[in-house]
Amino acid sequence: MEIKSAGKYIYSDIELDRQEGQVIEGLKADSQEPIPDPDQWLDEELEQNILLTTVDALINWGRRSSLWPAICFPACCAFELIAANGPRFDLARFGMEIMRASPRQADLMITAGTLTWKMAPNVRRIYHQMAEPKWVIAMGACAISGGIFASASYAVVPGYNRIIPVDVYVPGCPPRPEALIYGIQMLQKKIARRKNIDVRKLLER
Amino acid sequence: MTVSLSGKEVARKIEEKFPGSVVESSHDSLVVRSDSLPDVARFLKDTEGLDFDFLNFITAVDYYDHFEVVYLLNSLEHNHSLTIKTRCYDRENPIMPSVVGLWQGADFQEREIYDLFGIKFEGHPNMKRIFLWEGFAGHPLRKDFK
Numbered sequence: 092m093e094i095k096s097a098g099k100y101i102y103s104d105i106e107l108d109r110q111e112g113q114v115i116e117g118l119k120a121d122s123q124e125p126i127p128d129p130d131q132w133l134d135e136e137l138e139q140n141i142l143l144t145t146v147d148a149l150i151n152w153g154r155r156s157s158l159w160p161a162i163c164f165p166a167c168c169a170f171e172l173i174a175a176n177g178p179r180f181d182l183a184r185f186g187m188e189i190m191r192a193s194p195r196q197a198d199l200m201i202t203a204g205t206l207t208w209k210m211a212p213n214v215r216r217i218y219h220q221m222a223e224p225k226w227v228i229a230m231g232a233c234a235i236s237g238g239i240f241a242s243a244s245y246a247v248v249p250g251y252n253r254i255i256p257v258d259v260y261v262p263g264c265p266p267r268p269e270a271l272i273y274g275i276q277m278l279q280k281k282i283a284r285r286k287n288i289d290v291r292k293l294l295e296r
Numbered sequence: 297m298t299v300s301l302s303g304k305e306v307a308r309k310i311e312e313k314f315p316g317s318v319v320e321s322s323h324d325s326l327v328v329r330s331d332s333l334p335d336v337a338r339f340l341k342d343t344e345g346l347d348f349d350f351l352n353f354i355t356a357v358d359y360y361d362h363f364e365v366v367y368l369l370n371s372l373e374h375n376h377s378l379t380i381k382t383r384c385y386d387r388e389n390p391i392m393p394s395v396v397g398l399w400q401g402a403d404f405q406e407r408e409i410y411d412l413f414g415i416k417f418e419g420h421p422n423m424k425r426i427f428l429w430e431g432f433a434g435h436p437l438r439k440d441f442k
Contacts, residue, residue: 209429245436246428 147287154198154224155282158187158275161197163217166204168231168265175268187275194220199278200255201271205233205240206248218255226282228274229257232264239264299376300324306346306378310336325379327364333382334393334419340369340378341398347371348378351399356409358439363390363415384415394419412437 164172175182182188191197194217206214218227229251232238237249251257258281261274307321310328317332328336340348348369357364363384370377384390394417395402406417407426414435417423425432434441 209427245432245441 147285148283150287151283151285154285155279156186158199158226158278159189159191159197160187160199160201161194161217161221162190162192163194163200163214164203165206165210165214166233168203168234171265171268172201172203172230172271175271180268180272182272182275185272185275185279194218195222197221198225199275200225200227201230202227202234202251202257203230203265205238206251206254207246208248209246211248211254214251215254226258226278227251227255228259228261228271228278230261230271230274231266232262235260235262297375298370299374301376301378303378303380306340309343309346310339313339319383325381327381327383330382330384330392334395336380337367337395337398340380345374346378347373349373351395351401352377354395354402354405354409356413356415356437358413358437360439361385363387363413365392365409365415367395390415392417394423396420411435414438 174180176188176190187199194200198221200218200221202214218225229235233240233247234251234257237244237247240247241249248254259274259278261270263270266274302323303321303326304323307318307326310318310326314332314335317328317336319327319329321327340346348371350370350372352368352370355366357366365382365384367380367382368377369380382392384392390413392415394406396406396417397419403420403422404426406420407422407424409415410417410423411425411427412435424430428436
């Protein structure tokens with residue numbers, strides 16, 4: 092049986108090597124100077140402009156744009172919250188996606204679920220562990236009033252506002268993720284109106 | 297599939313060993329006197345051919361004039377089951393014998409029954425409330441709980 096010699100397609104042609112060499116030489120010749128920073132124009136623009144705002148607006152903008160919820164979900168509303176966190180509803184669009192396992196890094200408590208009196212001291216402790224400033228959203232019927240357990244149960248706290256101050260109430264059993272996101276946006280509006288600096292006190296000094 | 301043993305047949309075997317311990321028996325369950333429960337339970341667990349080595353659950357029922365504690369026993373070896381019940385007529389201070397020594401799984405369930413019905417299980421190593429807090433007034437699954 093005759094063995095065929097290796098075709099020219101296996102070894103690269105010297106012509107191809109020459110073409111490659113030309114490309115490299117051309118790129119090298121064009122790249123003698125470093126490319127300037129694409130954001131260089133910002134310096135010139137900023138020199139010609141001064142932005143004015145209030146300290147309140149700046150602080151509130153920072154706070155409302157990075158609401159980090161503490162992980163404290165005692166019951167079934169948690170699954171709507173998990174859905175709101177997932178790719179379909181995507182809380183991350185609003186800068187509130189980072190669930191903090193440590194309450195010390197969180198500034199928002201979303202009370203997703205029924206609270207029993209036995210669990211209440213622990214939830215209250217989580218709230219106290221959160222650093223100021225902090226906000227609370229009561230999510231769902233149980234968090235607002237005890238829900239279906241409100242009048243009958245011996246073991247359920249009739250509303251989170253018995254143990255911690257609540258900023259926004261989101262009704263539903265459970266609320267849909269859209270409702271929760273709307274609730275967080277309402278909270279953001281509330282934070283935007285917050286006064287951090289008392290001007291009158293400053294003037295009195 | 298698990299075969300549910302006839303309460304009548306098992307009752308006959310128990311009566312041979314412990315006369316007078318079975319109060320009544322039917323095709324699906326049998327009721328034993330509470331003071332003979334530890335002996336009967338050990339007999340059901342250790343007897344060749346019965347071998348109830350697995351306690352499926354314990355629960356209790358409030359019938360106003362008495363409490364009934366229900367045990368569902370399984371044998372993993374023979375794949376059969378049996379329901380036995382005991383009754384307690386004392387409402388003020390109901391006491392039942394514990395089966396924790398035979399089936400470890402009874403531990404939390406007996407505490408739950410104590411928590412919700414107030415039935416004390418004698419011989420339980422840690423007889424205290426499990427769901428509700430110490431100091432809670434009453435036992436909520438009793439029919440007269442307000």
